[in-house]
Amino acid sequence: MLLLLAGSLWVAWIHSELLKGRSFWTVKIPQDCSWGWRKLLKLRADARSLLSFEVGDGKNIFLWHDCWHPNGTLYQKYGHRIVYDAASSLNAKVSSILQNKEWCWRPARSEDLVDIQSKLSLVQIKDSDKAIWLLNSSGKFNCADTWQHLRGKQAEVQWWKLIWFNKAIPRHGFIGWLTMKNRLATKDRLIQWGICVDPVCLFCRHMLEDRDHLFFKCPFTKRIWDHIMALCLVSDAIDDWNMLVAWGTQHLQGKSFRTSLCKVAWWAAVYHIWLQRNLEFTVGRLKLRSR
Numbered sequence: 455m456l457l458l459l460a461g462s463l464w465v466a467w468i469h470s471e472l473l474k475g476r477s478f479w480t481v482k483i484p485q486d487c488s489w490g491w492r493k494l495l496k497l498r499a500d501a502r503s504l505l506s507f508e509v510g511d512g513k514n515i516f517l518w519h520d521c522w523h524p525n526g527t528l529y530q531k532y533g534h535r536i537v538y539d540a541a542s543s544l545n546a547k548v549s550s551i552l553q554n555k556e557w558c559w560r561p562a563r564s565e566d567l568v569d570i571q572s573k574l575s576l577v578q579i580k581d582s583d584k585a586i587w588l589l590n591s592s593g594k595f596n597c598a599d600t601w602q603h604l605r606g607k608q609a610e611v612q613w614w615k616l617i618w619f620n621k622a623i624p625r626h627g628f629i630g631w632l633t634m635k636n637r638l639a640t641k642d643r644l645i646q647w648g649i650c651v652d653p654v655c656l657f658c659r660h661m662l663e664d665r666d667h668l669f670f671k672c673p674f675t676k677r678i679w680d681h682i683m684a685l686c687l688v689s690d691a692i693d694d695w696n697m698l699v700a701w702g703t704q705h706l707q708g709k710s711f712r713t714s715l716c717k718v719a720w721w722a723a724v725y726h727i728w729l730q731r732n733l734e735f736t737v738g739r740l741k742l743r744s745r
């Protein structure tokens with residue numbers, strides 16, 4: 455829509471007030487523009503390689519900056535020299551070299567221009583200009599396909615079903631996911647980031663507070679954990695985090711009530727222990743400040 459000047463009042467406003475005849479791909483990010491416009495401009499590098507154009511009358515396609523030619527985006531490939539050699543202007547449209555659906559380019563003055571002009575016969579001229587979103591067979595933009603393309607794909611972790619399951623409580627799951635990735639701001643990590651804190655666990659006041667101690671090696675949280683697992687009919691609850699995850703991945707499969715109960719209980723325990731730890735942390739700091 456934005457590139458073909460069609461569809462909405464917003465697009466018309468963007469073209470008249472922000473682009474003012476310049477290409478979306480080349481306009482600089484203004485100092486004082488809105489958050490949304492800034493974001494859109496920053497995403498151009500990602501979007502550019504995913505778009506090509508079908509040429510109709512060429513009035514909405516930038517000759518040098520849009521990808522309509524078999525050689526790709528001409529300005530990106532040849533630089534400003536090609537605009538100069540063609541005696542054209544930076545914001546020229548494809549329509550400037552089209553007349554009654556026939557190519558009418560001046561005689562080429564460089565080898566690159568000869569090459570560009572020789573390939574014009576490969577460009578099919580359609581009824582109207584059209585932007586083609588290359589990720590979708592229909593050529594139309596699609597959020598899901600674009601997200602799948604842009605996100606960094608990583609190997610699937612074995613434990614994901616422990617966190618994301620039907621009866622999971624989202625806020626518990628989120629903290630659980632951070633815990634799995636060891637991304638909670640536990641004291642060992644705060645110290646790694648250069649933040650000066652007392653490294654001792656706030657519950658037992660004896661050992662270094664890191665994820666594996668907090669869940670569930672600490673005598674205080676271990677007692678809670680043992681009790682919760684006993685309620686879930688799990689005797690000898692595992693207190694080593696990595697072994698616990700391995701056990702869960704192996705034994706907490708399927709959708710049975712007991713499996714779901716164990717997983718819900720696990721993440722509820724993690725969530726509330728983390729909540730309580732944060733409370734202790736904040737109160738401790740407040741006390742320190744008031745001294």
Ligand SMILES: [Zn+2]
Pocket residue numbers: 655656657658659660661667672673674
């Ligand atoms: Zn402790």
